[in-house]
Amino acid sequence: MSQAPHTLIPVTILTGFLGSGKTTLLNRILKENHGLKIAVIENEFGEEGVDNDLLLQNEQENIVEMNNGCLCCTVRGDLVRILGDMAARKKKGEIKFDRVVIETTGMADPGPVAQTFFVDDVVAESYLLDAVITVVDAKHGMQQLDEHREIQQQVGFADRILLSKTDLASADEVQTLKKRLAKMNARAEQMISDHGNAPVAKLLDVKGFNLNSILDIAPDFLDEDKHTHNDEIQSFVFKSTKPFDGQKFEEFMGSVTQVYGPDMLRYKGILSIKGSDRRALFQGVHMLMGLDWGRKWDPADKKESKIVFIGRKLPKEFITQGLELCLAR
Missing domain, CATH: 3.40.50.300 (P-loop containing nucleotide triphosphate hydrolases)
Incomplete structure (x- = not known):
């Protein structure tokens, strides 16, 4: 039994x-x-x-x-x-x-x-x-x-x-x-x-660390604001309608976490990967990251990769440009 x-x-x-x-x-x-x-x-x-x-x-x-x-x-x-x-x-x-x-x-x-x-x-x-x-x-x-x-x-x-x-x-x-x-x-x-x-x-059953949970991003957080603060902790979002090359993405993010891991507090995303009809679910804490497969993309879905990064003085431009290079050609 x-x-x-x-x-x-x-x-x-x-x-x-x-x-x-x-x-x-x-x-x-x-x-x-x-x-x-x-x-x-x-x-x-x-x-x-x-x-x-x-x-x-x-x-x-x-x-x-x-x-x-x-x-x-x-x-x-x-x-x-x-x-x-x-x-x-x-x-x-x-x-x-x-x-x-x-x-x-x-x-x-x-x-x-x-x-x-x-x-x-x-x-x-x-x-x-x-x-x-x-x-x-x-x-x-x-x-x-x-x-x-x-x-x-x-x-x-x-x-x-x-x-x-x-x-x-x-x-x-x-x-x-x-x-x-x-x-x-x-x-x-x-x-x-x-x-x-x-x-x-x-406050309970939030599933904040669950790969299958919805990726919530404040829609207007990037709106220009007259109250600007030079906070060490900042968040930014990477988006693309082009699919990722899965191997390039894993290699790039692996190298990023090796260098900047201590300053990467949370990062989480839903990815479109070339050659797969399923969403790739990705998240990490500092140097620990994981990638898993989620549900299939529906025909009505907009196949868009979306990753939010939250960390201390992260090199936004470097990470963004690196992710662009990981997109499938």
């Missing part, structure tokens, strides 16, 4: 600068009666953690059960070890949880945490990275983006951007910030999350 397929545990990385409202959002998620057993891993470095009044403390195990059945674990050690232990205990039936939310410290670059789910075999066997959610303070966001590289990286990695404290900012301030964030990350949907009021359903 064949075994039932192994179901991977979905993981959400919750990030955002100090004081942006991550913990408020997390407390709301944990208080809500959504029927989900969520295991929260807090990557703590002296920040104020989850509201302790909510917790039923179990000192011995360092895993805390919330009063609605969720679990909470404070990590000061090795994230890989904690994830491995939790998966093993779940398998034995010692603890129950449906999904994991990892709250990173406010000064953290979420990149290394995201890479854990692709690099470590033990983690990859049990978990599936669903999305990076970034909380941005609408009142202080512009200033923080000017002054702190970490928040720029958090924005660049995001699949969803939640704007908090919009009630403390003017409509113009919020709009200006939204435009700036869209230029930095053209593919992250933006939502309002004042006082932790965010639609929980829209």
